[in-house]
Amino acid sequence: MPPVFSHGDLRLYLLSLLASAPRHGYDIMQSLAERTGGTYTPSAGTIYPRLAKLEEEGLVTKTSDGRKTVYEITDAGRAEVESRAADIQGIEAGLADTVRAIADEVRSNVREAMKSLKADLAAAAHEAPRASSSASDPSEDDSRVRARAELHRAEAAIAEFRGRVRADLRSHVARGGELLPATVDALTAALEAAASSLSSSLKR
Known part of the structure; x- marks a missing residue:
């Protein structure tokens, strides 16, 4: 958070x-x-x-x-x-934004956890008939478990990054700080580059 x-x-x-x-x-x-x-x-x-x-x-x-x-x-x-009355007002505004960001992050994490749980349950229900008709490969099961564990870890890292960046931006603006288009463009480009790199890595 x-x-x-x-x-x-x-x-x-x-x-x-x-x-x-x-x-x-x-x-x-x-x-x-x-x-x-x-x-x-x-x-x-x-x-x-x-x-x-x-x-x-x-x-x-x-x-x-x-x-x-x-x-x-x-x-x-x-x-x-x-x-420093103006600074205190900025802190209070930033505090309100941060609290909302934390609440949004918690709600988002809960929704993502529920989606992941539903997906896991659906996958388990789909795999159950196949497991009963043929013995499962232990190495395949271990690989699937590891992949899901890393997926949860990746989702948590993304949620934490999103919350931290969002809170920093809102706090900066609430205090009267200037947010230049070039800064947002650089952030967007960096995120697109990270997404592209991840997609390429997953296709290997």
Whole structure:
């Protein structure tokens, strides 16, 4: 799956969350999970080092509230959030696009898995009468199993590539980045070349 946050974006997004209200670490992780529709649930090992870095920079402070540590944004942190409001809007737009891309990828993977399963079941039903009338060749069965395993691996790689590229493009455009026709033409040409190379390889 494609990354939800690009490099440096999570740091700024954490500041924007704290700008709305003081929060403890678990609350921050839950808020991130809720805002991404459950597609991204960061670990403590991801969140706390970044909060510690923000504290070192003087952008947040922490206080103990019983057994919990509450993080609160400082004036310097709030000033950064205000000065980078456009960046935060871009992150939120990119986040929405990424979440949709992940959801689309999951749906696509499920559909492809169902198609593959139906094809396997149909093939098994077709092969069953032949198997009952004559003993199967073990080497042929092994070859078929290996081919199907590699097919699933190839499909997973294609799905991952599609999701990552789509998320990068949408995030770039959402942040106001320019997408030149030459860039799209180069991408199209590269994909066509890869497809042609694969077709040639399969015909050998």
